[in-house]
Amino acid sequence: MVKPIIHIENVHKHFGRIHALRGVSLDVNVGEVVVILGPSGSGKSTLLRCINHLEVYDSGTIEVDGILLKTAQNINTVRREVGMVFQSFNLFAHLTALQNLTLAQRKVRKRSKAEAEKIARDLLKKVGITEKADSYPAQLSGGQQQRVAIARALAMNPKIMLFDEPTSALDPEMIKEVLDVMLALAKEGMTMVVVSHEMGFARAAASRAIFMDEGQIVEEGKPDKLFTNPTQERTKLFLSKVLQI
Amino acid sequence: MPSDGFFRNLWRSFQKKPPEILEQSPTPKLNFIPGAEPREKLDPWWWLVVAVAVLLVLLIALKPDPYWDIFLFVRDGLAITVELTVISFVFIIIVGLIGGLGRIAKNPVIHFIASLYVEIIRGIPLLVQLIWWYYAAPALIKEIGQAIHWDFMANYVANPFILAVVGLVVCYGAYMAEIFRAGIQSIPKGQMEASRSLGMSYLQSMIHVVLPQAIRVVLPPVGNEFIMLLKDTSLVSVVAVADLTRRGREFMAAHFNPLTVWTLIALLYLVLTLVAARFISWLETRRKY
Numbered sequence: 001m002v003k004p005i006i007h008i009e010n011v012h013k014h015f016g017r018i019h020a021l022r023g024v025s026l027d028v029n030v031g032e033v034v035v036i037l038g039p040s041g042s043g044k045s046t047l048l049r050c051i052n053h054l055e056v057y058d059s060g061t062i063e064v065d066g067i068l069l070k071t072a073q074n075i076n077t078v079r080r081e082v083g084m085v086f087q088s089f090n091l092f093a094h095l096t097a098l099q100n101l102t103l104a105q106r107k108v109r110k111r112s113k114a115e116a117e118k119i120a121r122d123l124l125k126k127v128g129i130t131e132k133a134d135s136y137p138a139q140l141s142g143g144q145q146q147r148v149a150i151a152r153a154l155a156m157n158p159k160i161m162l163f164d165e166p167t168s169a170l171d172p173e174m175i176k177e178v179l180d181v182m183l184a185l186a187k188e189g190m191t192m193v194v195v196s197h198e199m200g201f202a203r204a205a206a207s208r209a210i211f212m213d214e215g216q217i218v219e220e221g222k223p224d225k226l227f228t229n230p231t232q233e234r235t236k237l238f239l240s241k242v243l244q245i
Numbered sequence: 246m247p248s249d250g251f252f253r254n255l256w257r258s259f260q261k262k263p264p265e266i267l268e269q270s271p272t273p274k275l276n277f278i279p280g281a282e283p284r285e286k287l288d289p290w291w292w293l294v295v296a297v298a299v300l301l302v303l304l305i306a307l308k309p310d311p312y313w314d315i316f317l318f319v320r321d322g323l324a325i326t327v328e329l330t331v332i333s334f335v336f337i338i339i340v341g342l343i344g345g346l347g348r349i350a351k352n353p354v355i356h357f358i359a360s361l362y363v364e365i366i367r368g369i370p371l372l373v374q375l376i377w378w379y380y381a382a383p384a385l386i387k388e389i390g391q392a393i394h395w396d397f398m399a400n401y402v403a404n405p406f407i408l409a410v411v412g413l414v415v416c417y418g419a420y421m422a423e424i425f426r427a428g429i430q431s432i433p434k435g436q437m438e439a440s441r442s443l444g445m446s447y448l449q450s451m452i453h454v455v456l457p458q459a460i461r462v463v464l465p466p467v468g469n470e471f472i473m474l475l476k477d478t479s480l481v482s483v484v485a486v487a488d489l490t491r492r493g494r495e496f497m498a499a500h501f502n503p504l505t506v507w508t509l510i511a512l513l514y515l516v517l518t519l520v521a522a523r524f525i526s527w528l529e530t531r532r533k534y
Contacts, residue, residue: 054441054442076444079441079443080444082442083442083443084439086435088433090438091439092458093458094457103445103453103454104444108444108445152443153442
């Protein structure tokens with residue numbers, strides 16, 4: 001059996017009195033695309049943020065690429081291998097698109113300026129925004145910003161990409177341009193964990209869909225099966241509401 | 246009669262220009278960041294600097310006795326005031342940055358020490374602090390030196406200038422720490438998270454991502470502190486530092502002409518602060534972000 005690249009075992013997380021994660025266990029294999037859905041407050045974003053330790057979990061273990069998330073040094077090593085894309089893009093506002101892509105390459109990967117810029121330009125070309133390389137984030141549309149953010153994460157050559165509701169803050173017509181980039185990435189065999197309610201993307205790209213509620217994984221399975229024939233009552237209720245829209 | 250349009254144009258030139266619309270494609274290359282558009286016009290408040298400077302020069306030129314004599318007498322004090330302000334300010338920025346980072350530190354010990362420093366120092370008048378550093382601190386050092394039989398400390402001789410710098414830095418550092426704390430906290434959390442998620446350390450993220458953006462926020466209040474510091478250096482005149490104010494007092498004691506002395510001293514301070522204010526305003530327009 002292949003060792004999973006992400007191994008999450010019985011993770012608990014509290015925010016004050018709120019029990020956000022109640023013993024979540026999940027394995028993700030190399031090349032898998034896992035889509036997590038669930039109502040707001042179900043803990044899906046928290047779980048995602050625990051994988052690169054942006055959120056500190058209370059108990060349980062998370063292993064990424066065989067590295068246990070515990071010491072500070074380990075955490076920085078893991079973060080290097082795990083790219084993250086945020087709902088609110090979080091591009092560095094004082095840097096151009098190109099500089100957004102080169103900063104961490106130079107500081108963390110210790111690449112030369114020329115090398116980092118070459119990689120950055122190639123990636124910007126890949127996500128389709130070559131002509132905006134010298135623009136600042138405030139000059140870009142939401143969809144363009146999110147594509148730059150994806151390119152910024154990719155510039156670190158991550159083994160895993162995490163997406164935290166990447167299209168939720170976007171206008172409908174910009175969602176497609178971001179999803180297209182994500183689809184292409186999935187086709188290339190990138191390991192991805194995606195928190196999203198984009199059913200179309202899940203059907204087209206996901207190898208597995210997971211439904212979370214109240215800090216627990218309620219149900220998981222092939223996206224087609226989960227969307228059309230959910231076994232749990234809670235999943236049915238949620239999907240009936242989401243699919244109506 | 247000057248045309249109405251002349252004044253209207255002049256007035257308009259003082260108004261802020263609306264930001265240009267940036268939705269042309271391909272995007273024009275900008276040498277500034279949206280939100281930090283450079284002002285093209287000369288800072289309109291330079292006229293006041295010029296007016297006060299002209300008044301000073303006129304006073305000295307038309308009535309060299311006593312104004313030129315007073316100026317010659319106090320000019321070394323003027324230099325001390327400027328030196329004291331600039332040297333103190335460099336250390337205040339450093340102390341403020343460390344204190345500000347300490348105030349937002351997750352480590353409870355560091356947070357406690359930084360908060361205690363700010364709370365205590367803000368609660369004591371600057372004049373009392375300066376006097377404490379000049380009179381009490383050397384006495385304390387001597388006593389400790391005697392207790393541990395260390396001659397270097399036991400025979401400590403107070404240097405008024407250094408102790409004045411220490412007093413100003415300790416006091417202003419606390420206010421500066423709060424300014425930096427507020428500036429750093431005004432930057433959205435997502436900036437730090439994004440930076441950390443790319444594998445950069447806390448310090449790297451601070452230096453390359455958060456602080457460059459915070460500078461834009463803190464520049465106006467930091468400039469304000471600089472001007473306040475420039476004026477507050479006059480307090481060191483009571484602790485044996487021969488600054489502009491002390492030199493003025495010395496001249497007055499010898500010649501009994503308070504009106505002319507203090508008018509000139511006031512004008513000299515005014516020129517300094519007005520120039521500093523224009524310099525800060527220029528810095529604000531100059532920054533790229």
